[in-house]
Amino acid sequence: MKKIKLLKEIWKASRPLSLTLALYSTTLGMAVAHLEGELFSGDLSYDLQLIFLITTAGLFVQTGTNFINDYFECEYKNVHFIEGEKYNFLGKKRSSFSILIFLLGILSFLITALLGLYIISITTKKLILIGALGIIGGYAYTGEPIVYKKRGLGTPLSFVLMGPLMVMGTHLAFSQHYSWRPIILGLPISLLIPVLMLSNELRDFERDSSLGIRTLTVRIGFKKAKILYLALLSSSYLLTIGFILLNLYPAAALLSLLTLPLAYKAYQNVAEAEKKGVPVTNQLHLTFGLIQLLALFLA
Known part of the structure; x- marks a missing residue:
């Protein structure tokens, strides 16, 4: 045992x-x-x-x-x-x-x-x-x-x-x-990494504040961290649409917009510092990323 x-x-x-x-x-x-x-x-x-x-x-x-x-x-x-x-x-x-x-x-x-x-x-x-x-x-x-x-x-x-x-x-x-292309084309998925980090920091805001752990969220405040979370999250979707219009991404990547309800749910939980905010944000990263990677490989 x-x-x-x-x-x-x-x-x-x-x-x-x-x-x-x-x-x-x-x-x-x-x-x-x-x-x-x-x-x-x-x-x-x-x-x-x-x-x-x-x-x-x-x-x-x-x-x-x-x-x-x-x-x-x-x-x-x-x-x-x-x-x-x-x-x-x-x-x-x-x-x-x-x-x-x-x-x-x-x-x-x-x-x-x-x-x-x-x-x-x-x-x-x-x-x-x-x-x-x-x-x-x-x-x-x-x-x-x-x-x-x-x-x-x-x-x-x-x-x-x-x-x-x-x-x-x-x-x-x-x-x-070396090339900037993979960095630029990877942004829609990569931007969900700091989104996931912020979901952790927003959840632990009270604990980190009391323990003196000066995370980004503690330093800029809960409200600004929520805005940053939403801005990064929105950027993933906006960049996807932009890349498709510029023919940098295949049209199939547009299917990642189907995860918008999950993104809304993630933000709702994170905004209230709910524990579910982290796993839901992780689910969003999983689903959004999988759709985009499949679209890129099948292009």
Whole structure:
């Protein structure tokens, strides 16, 4: 029973439902490469291997971020509290479970680094900087001493790291050259990343304020954060329509407008700081992103 409970707690700490952020961003980079005719080189075995490696690396870097976030914030949440002896670890008294979560986070980043080095060896050295920024940024989200979430940078940097940077990096592995195109074309889906981050911050506004956790929402206030949430959400739909009119997106992407009722529901819950705001926003990202990716791949 203890082992089962331990595995369940580790599973929760990894936050598997959030991994769609990395999955969609890497897939988005591949979709743009596909539109440009650069996804497949003619060597199917190599291409499938590269697709698998990049997707796996993306999933591991986010898993590492989730574990590190859980380690540094578990003292506030008490979700993973396990009674028992505490040990000195990184200057604080920590339970054996908390230490395990931290080590799993570091292991995830190490696996990401090894996968990244292999990907670089078979593609291009231009990926080195992007890979390093991804790992450092993932740790520093809540990892001490940087903790940019508490500096109000969690939402904007999560967008940059999990959105444009990951999309461009994936595209670069297949195209072998830097390009603004995957960043621009990826915006409708990528903008839902800060939307999801804001849903978390709006839900935790009262708790974060009382604990002195200076997230972006705490810094600008609940009302302005709601406006920002709505503005980013609206931008995803408006950009989709604009890209279709400019022939940058296939007409099939217009089907993503079918998620508007879900978007309205998400905003309603978030605006009232309801707990359902986070899972509903996650459902929106899942559905909206899936429709758009299918449209791009089938174009």
